[in-house]
Amino acid sequence: MTGQNASPLVDIRHLKEYFPINVGAFRTKPLKAVDDVSFTIMKGETLGLVGESGCGKTTVGRTVLQLYKPTAGEIWYDGKQIKTKKDLKEFRTKATMVFQDPYSSLNPRMTVMDIIAEPLDVHDLSKSKEQRRERVLELMDYVGLNSEHASRYAHEFSGGQRQRIGIARSLAVNPEFIVCDEPVSALDVSIQAQVINMFDELQDRLGLTYLFIAHDLLVVRHISDRIAVMYLGKMVELADADEIYDRPLHPYSKSLISAVPVPDPQIARANKRIVLTGDIPSPLNAPSGCPFRTRCPYATEECAESMPEFTEVSKGHFVACHRTADIN
Amino acid sequence: MKDNKTRLTPFSMHVNVEDFIPATAEEKEYMVSMRPSSTFFRDGVKRLVKNKVALISFIVIVVITLSAIIIPFFWPYRYEQMLGVTPGKPADASYNNLKPFEYGKTEQARIEAGESVFPHVFGTDSGGRDYFIRVVYGTRISLAVGFFASLIVLIIGITVGSVAGYIGGRVDLIIMRIVDIIYSLPDMLMVILLAAVLRQTIGNSLEGTILEKIGSNIISLFIVFGILYWVSMARLIRGQILSLREQEYVLAAKATGAKAGWIIRKHLIPNCISVVIISTALQIPNAIFTESFLSFLGLGVNAPMPSLGSLASDALNGVTSYPYRLIIPAVVISLIVLSLNLFGDGLRDAFDPKLNS
Numbered sequence: 001m002t003g004q005n006a007s008p009l010v011d012i013r014h015l016k017e018y019f020p021i022n023v024g025a026f027r028t029k030p031l032k033a034v035d036d037v038s039f040t041i042m043k044g045e046t047l048g049l050v051g052e053s054g055c056g057k058t059t060v061g062r063t064v065l066q067l068y069k070p071t072a073g074e075i076w077y078d079g080k081q082i083k084t085k086k087d088l089k090e091f092r093t094k095a096t097m098v099f100q101d102p103y104s105s106l107n108p109r110m111t112v113m114d115i116i117a118e119p120l121d122v123h124d125l126s127k128s129k130e131q132r133r134e135r136v137l138e139l140m141d142y143v144g145l146n147s148e149h150a151s152r153y154a155h156e157f158s159g160g161q162r163q164r165i166g167i168a169r170s171l172a173v174n175p176e177f178i179v180c181d182e183p184v185s186a187l188d189v190s191i192q193a194q195v196i197n198m199f200d201e202l203q204d205r206l207g208l209t210y211l212f213i214a215h216d217l218l219v220v221r222h223i224s225d226r227i228a229v230m231y232l233g234k235m236v237e238l239a240d241a242d243e244i245y246d247r248p249l250h251p252y253s254k255s256l257i258s259a260v261p262v263p264d265p266q267i268a269r270a271n272k273r274i275v276l277t278g279d280i281p282s283p284l285n286a287p288s289g290c291p292f293r294t295r296c297p298y299a300t301e302e303c304a305e306s307m308p309e310f311t312e313v314s315k316g317h318f319v320a321c322h323r324t325a326d327i328n
Numbered sequence: 329m330k331d332n333k334t335r336l337t338p339f340s341m342h343v344n345v346e347d348f349i350p351a352t353a354e355e356k357e358y359m360v361s362m363r364p365s366s367t368f369f370r371d372g373v374k375r376l377v378k379n380k381v382a383l384i385s386f387i388v389i390v391v392i393t394l395s396a397i398i399i400p401f402f403w404p405y406r407y408e409q410m411l412g413v414t415p416g417k418p419a420d421a422s423y424n425n426l427k428p429f430e431y432g433k434t435e436q437a438r439i440e441a442g443e444s445v446f447p448h449v450f451g452t453d454s455g456g457r458d459y460f461i462r463v464v465y466g467t468r469i470s471l472a473v474g475f476f477a478s479l480i481v482l483i484i485g486i487t488v489g490s491v492a493g494y495i496g497g498r499v500d501l502i503i504m505r506i507v508d509i510i511y512s513l514p515d516m517l518m519v520i521l522l523a524a525v526l527r528q529t530i531g532n533s534l535e536g537t538i539l540e541k542i543g544s545n546i547i548s549l550f551i552v553f554g555i556l557y558w559v560s561m562a563r564l565i566r567g568q569i570l571s572l573r574e575q576e577y578v579l580a581a582k583a584t585g586a587k588a589g590w591i592i593r594k595h596l597i598p599n600c601i602s603v604v605i606i607s608t609a610l611q612i613p614n615a616i617f618t619e620s621f622l623s624f625l626g627l628g629v630n631a632p633m634p635s636l637g638s639l640a641s642d643a644l645n646g647v648t649s650y651p652y653r654l655i656i657p658a659v660v661i662s663l664i665v666l667s668l669n670l671f672g673d674g675l676r677d678a679f680d681p682k683l684n685s
Contacts, residue, residue, distance in 0.1 A: 123584075
């Protein structure tokens with residue numbers, strides 16, 4: 001799907017997001033939730049973003065959509081930097097978001113009709129009530145909901161159905177780009193498959209581009225064209241989905257991939273699981289140099305001194321590790 | 329097939345496949361039944377109706393309110409009308425201090441002449457005014473003061489509370505310190521001081537306006553409520569908004585590009601409205617009580633306008649001879665305050681089930 005010469009739809013350059021945390025009465029310390037992350041997404045592509053809890057995946061997603069004001073860095077969309085309020089207003093009709101928790105992301109006092117139509121109302125996109133209604137029913141049809149559900153409240157639905165409502169809402173403004181923030185992690189496995197396949201179908205039908213955030217590696221592999229791995233606010237590896245599964249270069253990616261369950265006991269037994277010791281350090285006191293060095297089996301002095309560059313080692317395969325050449 | 333049948337024994341687990349026919353479309357349709365959609369509001373009303381105490385309280389409130397509004401329209405006496413005083417004639421003292429169902433001299437004469445005279449159900453007061461209509465009118469004033477004072481409290485509280493809660497940060501800090509300061513003042517003392525000062529300062533500036541008719545004292549009462557009693561409402565709403573604004577649906581609204589006003593109106597207020605309604609319902613008896621108490625101290629409504637508090641206060645002078653004149657307004661106040669409180673509790677139980685558990 002990746003066009004070779006096409007310019008990227010989304011281009012994130014050196015994105016930083018620091019949250020001030022109160023330490024003591026008057027002093028604050030920056031929590032580096034996202035620290036210097038750059039990536040691009042081509043039109044029609046799905047970029048998977050994986051990493052363990054608290055590594056800043058969700059913050060990346062939200063900062064890309066400028067729900068949080070980035071501390072530093074540039075966000076380019078379709079060849080234009082999103083800078084002014086006017087840019088942002090227009091950007092909001094092109095980039096939307098699907099949220100993780102289908103229970104708290106729908107207002108319990110609104111009917112499904114009003115929830116899905118909210119983006120239309122905010123941007124004044126429907127000319128008449130009739131048109132608004134038609135559009136909502138069309139969206140509900142896209143995501144496989146019955147039209148008689150329109151007048152109901154969100155709490156009357158199951159998790160999977162609620163997530164469909166959330167997806168319909170994100171499609172309302174006819175977006176080109178959707179940030180999916182762990183959209184299936186709150187669902188049952190059987191429902192996960194349905195929803196994932198729906199994302200796939202919608203992408204084919206509407207030509208959507210996804211930034212797909214997840215911690216389930218199998219899910220990510222299924223839907224993504226490329227996958228980025230994050231650790232402690234930094235991007236450590238970025239490559240094509242199959243490449244990263246077959247040939248992970250960063251020690252952290254290696255251990256992540258080795259943890260993916262394989263549904264064949266013979267292969268599973270043959271695979272060696274790389275178990276990391278220790279916990280993920282607090283982003284408030286991130287280690288010097290490479291953030292992963294405290295848990296990395298290959299760490300050297302150099303790793304403590306400087307942060308490795310995010311370099312392209314083979315075509316389209318980026319990794320941030322001093323010892324890439326030695327350990328592979 | 330035949331072969332199969334012969335092999336079947338009573339204990340056999342074999343099943344005849346022909347017994348199972350796929351359902352037709354109509355049959356499937358028949359099995360699909362939708363539960364009627366129920367809104368939060370309808371659920372709450374259902375629970376409220378089941379609560380007998382709340383229901384009875386509600387009926388009492390409605391009856392009292394309706395009679396306070398309707399009765400003055402057809403009652404033959406007016407609240408400020410001194411029955412013994414006819415222009416051009418000396419005052420007839422026989423109308424003063426009538427006991428219930430007694431009549432003044434001229435009325436007595438008319439009855440003997442065969443005319444029918446509307447009875448003075450509660451007698452008359454020391455000025456010869458029909459006491460029943462005064463009680464009804466006083467109820468009307470008390471209810472109106474309670475209702476509008478709560479409305480003022482609600483409007484100020486909701487605005488300040490939602491702004492403080494939603495914007496947060498320094499704005500929140502400053503507003504909440506002001507709230508704390510007002511909270512720490514002894515409120516009864518402040519109410520008395522403000523009411524005493526305001527009725528003097530406002531009285532003159534009101535002349536010639538529509539507000540003059542309402543009376544400077546009631547206006548000052550409203551101002552007192554506006555200044556002092558919004559704080560608890562503002563605190564309550566701020567707390568609600570603080571927890572609601574972290575909900576993901578607020579973030580979702582932000583992601584669609586909604587502005588702060590939209591988010592507050594469409595997402596935050598509707599989700600804390602039940603709490604707001606409940607505390608407003610509980611605020612009304614509070615306001616009525618404060619009004620009665622101020623009127624009792626002589627800081628309430630301007631004479632000759634009655635309120636339940638001023639009626640009780642006037643009755644104190646003749647309490648040994650006419651105790652019912654104190655008892656009647658006292659009972660009406662208690663009835664209103666009690667039923668509003670019980671109804672408010674019922675509302676809370678019905679619309680905020682979380683508070684119960």
